[in-house]
Each structure stands twice: as C-alpha cells, then as structure tokens.
Amino acid sequence: MVFAWGRGDYGQLGLGDDAGRDFPTCIQSLSDKSIVHVSGNDFHTAFLTGEGDLFMTGNNDSGQLGVRSRESQLSSMRVSSLDIYRISHVACGQAHTVAVTDMGAVVSWGASEFGQLGHKDAIDVVDVIQPRIVKGTRDLHFVRVACGAAHTLALTGEDTEFCMLNLL
Known part of the structure; x- marks a missing residue:
C-alpha cells in the first residue's frame, strides 16, 4: 500500500x-496496484507498478503528467501513452518527468526550456506534453534516472553517467 502526507494543493498526494x-x-486509488517505486517533486508525483505501468498525479501546467491535456489531476491516472513500454524506473523534476523502459531507453516529457528532456529538437519548445523517447538512448541501455529542477541525470548499466543539461 502507498501512503502520502504533506502539501497537497495541486493534488500531488494523489488522494x-x-x-x-x-x-x-x-492512497485508496492505488490500493489494488503493486507499487514498487515512487518519485515526487514539489507539485507532481509518479507511481510505478511492478508490471511497468506508470501512474501520475498533481500539477500538469507543463505537461509533466504525460497526458494529452494540461489539466492537473487530483487522483493518480495511468499514463496510457506509455502502454507500449514497460517502465522500469521514473524520476520527477520540477516540471518534467523522465522514465527508463525495460529495454534501457529514456523517455521524457514536460518542461523543456533548459534542455532537461534531452530532446535536441525540443530546446526551442517550451513543453513536450506527450512522452517521447530520447534519441540515441536505446543503444546505451540506461537503468536509472534522477531529476533536479531543470536538469536530468541518467545512468547506464555500465555505471556511466550522462547529464542532459543545456548550458545557455
């Protein structure tokens, strides 16, 4: 079972x-799910199941929940656009989310203003609302990700770190 407490003004607790x-x-809405990992930031939270499904809740102003709208969610909802992948790890940045698939690819979405999503073609785009595979990550086999406010770190199975940060 998953429990939450603290600030909830954007629905980030998922209650x-x-x-x-x-x-x-x-969190009653997740009581029938096998949650194995949780990641949260100020205004949104991600819940990962043992089956590789991702559920998200909270603020969605930058598309950080991975759903088609920018509407915030008070209860966790499954990120259906990731149905073709089995997610193995997830991390929440301030207004972005990054996940790793079981095949080692990195998927990211949300705020992109500092290059934190790793999409070279999205640097001039403010937000990426739908999850997108980061080009070039499929061959590197990533296993973990971590996010700060406006940056992302990713770790491969060979313990090599990559930083996705655009220094302007």
Whole structure:
C-alpha cells in the first residue's frame, strides 16, 4: 500500500483532493496496484507498478503528467501513452518527468526550456506534453534516472553517467 502526507494543493498526494495531510494517509486509488517505486517533486508525483505501468498525479501546467491535456489531476491516472513500454524506473523534476523502459531507453516529457528532456529538437519548445523517447538512448541501455529542477541525470548499466543539461 502507498501512503502520502504533506502539501497537497495541486493534488500531488494523489488522494483525490487538494488538501494537505499532517499524517500518512492511504492512497485508496492505488490500493489494488503493486507499487514498487515512487518519485515526487514539489507539485507532481509518479507511481510505478511492478508490471511497468506508470501512474501520475498533481500539477500538469507543463505537461509533466504525460497526458494529452494540461489539466492537473487530483487522483493518480495511468499514463496510457506509455502502454507500449514497460517502465522500469521514473524520476520527477520540477516540471518534467523522465522514465527508463525495460529495454534501457529514456523517455521524457514536460518542461523543456533548459534542455532537461534531452530532446535536441525540443530546446526551442517550451513543453513536450506527450512522452517521447530520447534519441540515441536505446543503444546505451540506461537503468536509472534522477531529476533536479531543470536538469536530468541518467545512468547506464555500465555505471556511466550522462547529464542532459543545456548550458545557455
């Protein structure tokens, strides 16, 4: 079972409302899921199941939830655009999300203003609303990702780090 508490004004707790909680509260909408990993940032949260499905909740102003609209979500919803992939790891940045597929490719979406998504062709694009494979990552076999406010780090199976940051 997954529990959440703290600030919830954007639905980032996934409890179905925008209220904060001072104590651990069970996320009922995920009670029938086998959650194996959770990642969160200020305003959005990602939940990864053992089956490789990704659920997200919270603020979506930059498309960081990976759904077709920019509407924020108070309850977790499955990122259906990732149905063709089995996700093995996920990380939330300030307004972006990055995931790793079981085949080692990196998928990213959300705010792109600093190049944190790793999409060379999206540097001039403010937001990437739908998850996209980062070109060139399929052959490197990544296993983990970590996000900061406006940057992303990715680790390959050979312990080689790559930083996706555009220095302007």
